[in-house]
Amino acid sequence: MEDFEPRIIAFLCHWCTYTGADLAGTTRQQYPPNIRIIHMMCSGAVDSIYILKALIDGADGVLIGGCHPGDCHYQTGNYKARRRIAILKEILNQVGFSEDRIWLRWISASEGKLFADTVTHMVEELKKLGPNPMKKLWLA
Amino acid sequence: MGKGAVLEVKNNDPFETLRVFFQDLLEKNVVDALLIPKKLPAGDGYCQTLIRDSEVLSGVNPMAPTLPVQSARLISHLTVTDPGCKVGAVVKSCELRAVIELVKFLQVKLDPLILIGVDCLGTYEPSDYAKMSREGGEGISITGELLKGAQDGKIKPQDGYDLRRACQICEYPSPENADIIIGLFGYDPQKEILIQLRGPLADELAQKGILATTEQGSSSRNQVIERLTEERIKKRDEVFEAFRSETKNLQDLMNALSTCIRCHNCMVACPICYCKECVFRTPTLEHKADQFIRWADRKGGVRMPIDTLLFHLIRLSHMVTSCIGCGLCDSACPNDLPVATLFRAVGQKVQAMLDYTPGKSVDEEPPVATFREDELQGESGAL
Numbered sequence: 001m002e003d004f005e006p007r008i009i010a011f012l013c014h015w016c017t018y019t020g021a022d023l024a025g026t027t028r029q030q031y032p033p034n035i036r037i038i039h040m041m042c043s044g045a046v047d048s049i050y051i052l053k054a055l056i057d058g059a060d061g062v063l064i065g066g067c068h069p070g071d072c073h074y075q076t077g078n079y080k081a082r083r084r085i086a087i088l089k090e091i092l093n094q095v096g097f098s099e100d101r102i103w104l105r106w107i108s109a110s111e112g113k114l115f116a117d118t119v120t121h122m123v124e125e126l127k128k129l130g131p132n133p134m135k136k137l138w139l140a
Numbered sequence: 141m142g143k144g145a146v147l148e149v150k151n152n153d154p155f156e157t158l159r160v161f162f163q164d165l166l167e168k169n170v171v172d173a174l175l176i177p178k179k180l181p182a183g184d185g186y187c188q189t190l191i192r193d194s195e196v197l198s199g200v201n202p203m204a205p206t207l208p209v210q211s212a213r214l215i216s217h218l219t220v221t222d223p224g225c226k227v228g229a230v231v232k233s234c235e236l237r238a239v240i241e242l243v244k245f246l247q248v249k250l251d252p253l254i255l256i257g258v259d260c261l262g263t264y265e266p267s268d269y270a271k272m273s274r275e276g277g278e279g280i281s282i283t284g285e286l287l288k289g290a291q292d293g294k295i296k297p298q299d300g301y302d303l304r305r306a307c308q309i310c311e312y313p314s315p316e317n318a319d320i321i322i323g324l325f326g327y328d329p330q331k332e333i334l335i336q337l338r339g340p341l342a343d344e345l346a347q348k349g350i351l352a353t354t355e356q357g358s359s360s361r362n363q364v365i366e367r368l369t370e371e372r373i374k375k376r377d378e379v380f381e382a383f384r385s386e387t388k389n390l391q392d393l394m395n396a397l398s399t400c401i402r403c404h405n406c407m408v409a410c411p412i413c414y415c416k417e418c419v420f421r422t423p424t425l426e427h428k429a430d431q432f433i434r435w436a437d438r439k440g441g442v443r444m445p446i447d448t449l450l451f452h453l454i455r456l457s458h459m460v461t462s463c464i465g466c467g468l469c470d471s472a473c474p475n476d477l478p479v480a481t482l483f484r485a486v487g488q489k490v491q492a493m494l495d496y497t498p499g500k501s502v503d504e505e506p507p508v509a510t511f512r513e514d515e516l517q518g519e520s521g522a523l
Contacts, residue, residue: 048457049419049450056450058438069513079511083494084457086519087507090493091456094486096389104522138441139394140449 006060006126008035008119011046015073016108017065023112031116032123035063042066043104044077048088051102058135061101061126063118068106078106100129143342144321144335144356152330154287155280158322159197161335161350162230166194168348170341171228171254175214177204184273184282185266188214190227202230202258202322203283205303206269210468212238212248212411219249227252232260233315234306234466237499238411240317241462244506247414254341257315259324261286261295262303265471272298290324293364306467306480309376313368317501325368326361334361380485383478393449396482399475400448406469406479412459420451452479456486461507463487464499493519 012018018039024031040046043066051062064085066078082104089099103122107115134140149157165171178189179199186204188211191197211231218227231239236257242248261283264272272282282298289295293313297303315321319341323334335351342353387393404420407413419425425447436442463483470480491497493516494507516522 049454052450052453082516082520082522083511086516087490088457089519090490091486094489095387095393104520136439138439139398139443
């Protein structure tokens, strides 16, 4: 498992986390290149279907990034995202799929370092978790 | 308890007694139209029928133990735009609870609606019911057999048949939130039927000379309902436990769903799945040929049609919070998948997490349409 490199799909909100990721780049923060970022307008626009499709197709982890509670550009999108993800995680718990592959993080536009640290940490944790078992499940 | 009256059943014929009651409701304009199960001209099936003319009431059976279509959907069609008159709808408990959920999703309007709930004896699978009636039971005699269990709550399905799986584990035999409740439990329906009324209806029916309403309360009725509910909860928990031990991991779940043909029947039958345009019927999930090849390449092979697990998990994530457990998805499934058990077992946990009981009250906001500022930190894993 030494050479396992997890693949992370990230859905980042335009106003905070995506801009935070941009700041991580412009300030030359180093983080592992295991992440594929998908630019969303709001974490509240991330339907469960995006997360599940990524996981079923074999992504090892999904990161959803939004504004801190109270800071949503659209007022309440991140609160809705939080509910949706809590529901999804409970469903996955019930059917025996590790919810640890789904990370919800509040990272603001000024927190470039936090973004880099989050990705670094997530890659470490996913390495411990090993590859997503769905990767080889032809029936899914 | 509330106001109501005990109808005296004439000639041991509860069907006729109730028909006369509905005739009164229509003719004395308590309702202007009535949605009620009525016998089909061919065979012994029942279907919900919208009746304006009280002459058409012959052959109605509010207690019909068959549920081919969830009335909540029909009630949505009848109220989401203004019907221009009062519509009465005769429903079972699960249909009533689905109506309550649809009110919260703005798919049903309560203003023009009078909900007439009937104590539910349980329902047979539509295919079983058709077979039973072919074997000679007239619709009324099949209902009559079940009615014998109303008084003590010991409902015995006909020999060789069982009630639908969802009915066997239904904890809501009586439609508690209805405007008018037709009470069977705790009474001998050959002799008496309880009519319970809510709000101003009690006065209206008394004024129009339909019923002399008084305070009603029967401890034996409550006991029967309580005992039946307890039995069902016990059975429900057994079913959930068995299901959970059979689907401990994702592989098990996929095996359980492996005969799914993606017909979407469960979605069509579901009263809560109300979206006009479902993502599973949009080009979003139509893929180019080379995309399938790439997926097959990545996993070594993929089941076709793809996205079966995705379909069920997404349906769960969209509406499991509001699943009222009518089990029509089970009945609609051509391959007998345990869809309803999956929804109810998962739903129990998700609904508990959100402290939400679907179908309980129109005053509660559905979990997917609201939020609180300080909640679900741990459950969502948000940091």
